Amino acid sequence: MNRNGWICIIASLLVLLGGTVGVVKIHNDVPNRLTNGPLLAQPTADSNAAATDKTLKDIIFATQKLVVMIETDNGLMGSGFLYNDQGDLITNGHVVIGAHTVKVRTADARELEGTVIGIGTDLDVAVVRVPELSGMKPLAMETEHVGEIGDEVIAIGSPLGYQNTVTTGIISGVGRVLDIDPYSYKDMYQISAPIAHGNSGGPLVDRETGEVIGINSAGAEQGAIGFSLPIGQVMSLVEGWSASPMTELPHNIAMDSDVFQEGSVGDVTFEDMASYLVTHFYDSLNSGDYVYAYSLIGSTWIASTSYETFREGYLGTRNITIEDLNVEVQEDERAVVTAYITAQERVDGAFVDTPYKVVYTVGYENDQLKLLSGKGQRIAQK
Structure with a gap:
């Protein structure tokens, strides 16, 4: 068959394929x-938006399974996430202040007991070990890359007790410094996703990669502003506790709940x-x-x-x-x-x-x- 014959066949096939594609328009009152x-x-807007939504949903679904709600006997509440295959959860130190054991609620509705194996006195971070979670594939950590203004992020936690709540936003500021006794926060990410009571300790996830880049730690008293601690700041400390758990937790940590309470300023x-x-x-x-x-x-x-x-x-x-x-x-x-x-x-x-x-x-x-x-x-x- 000559070249012109092949061109005609290919053109005919393209026309046939194009004719099989329909567009359905839905108009609601x-x-x-x-x-x-x-x-x-x-709603869905177009095929490109649908593909983007699917990617977002995949990241959210994969992350939510490894995010937990943490409760203590003294009434504190927060979030945490699985970071290794030993069943160790990263959370904020202020979430588990004064507690040796905590109640952990998983995404599949299990209620487990966790043991605090490390808590910071300067950095607001802690590690809780839950033996029943060992062997599970943890979330991926991004410790090298530093987030930039405009990066899209996802915050997951349990604000006001609503477990596995997802909030999306962007990094709206970097290098923020906060002093909330007894902790000092340096080089914090400021995010447009609000951090409410119970969000503390949950992961801040990169929208493109699905990797954890921070720990959601604080929220402004007014306005939809949150602050997240870059994960790279705490990984050496966290990994040290996992390898060698604290034999005795520090007793000199205290936080005024009227100033800072599970991720929000104010009651x-x-x-x-x-x-x-x-x-x-x-x-x-x-x-x-x-x-x-x-x-x-x-x-x-x-x-x-x-x-x-x-x-x-x-x-x-x-x-x-x-x-x-x-x-x-x-x-x-x-x-x-x-x-x-x-x-x-x-x-x-x-x-x-x-x-x-x-x-x-x-x-x-x-x-x-x-x-x-x-x-x-x-x-x-x-």
Whole structure:
């Protein structure tokens, strides 16, 4: 067959292949969705975005399995992560101050006992050994590379007791210095992912590689700002404790909980928790974790909205940004949270920004804080 004949055949095959590719367009009525169904959404935008989301989800899934929640008998709570195959967890020193043994809750709902085998007196780091976790493949540590401003990161922990919570952001500052007695923090990463009560000790993960680059250690009293201790600062100390555990833990470590408490500056109030729950709901949807977002709503809401309806209702919105949020605490351990948001919605094949006002009722259900109800309306644009 001559050259022109081959060209014709190849061209014909390309046409046939191209003809098998279809595009399905889904257009949702957002105002109806806000009134009758879910209030927020995270859809797929295009094939490139879908591929990026898949990579993010793979990193999150692989990391979450090796992140635990840590609780002590004296009421402290934080997070930790598996760093070697001996069952050793890295966490912050202030998470386990005063404790020799701790309760460890794993991602698969096991409750294990861990022993503190090392704790820093100057550096805010500790190691907890859990024999039942030995033999497991640990998270990869990046000790050589230094993060830079603009690097995308993932923070995983248990803020306010919500285990395996994921928050994404960027490194927004480097070289930060903090002094929170008795610890001094140097060359800290400042991150846009907020660090709340219970996040301390969890890993800061590089968005591209999935490797741990820091330990989430502190949060600002105001604003969505967190601080993470670079993992390279502590690895020699951590590995020393793993090779030769402390025979006696230091007794001269104390921390004023009014100044620094499990990763946040200041006391955690019911107002803080209600605000965080709504923000956390948005973050879960924006990261595409519809199952987790659905678990945050109350039983009455669930009874009127199936998971399939809940998820489907969010496929027309790419991202939601909170512009303003107000919490009114009521007497019966409930709160009304009013948020003004901007939603990026798909309209006629393009995304447009639409403002909404959404109102939630937040309260306890079976000792868990839930979004009991919610409603929303579009704000008319002038």
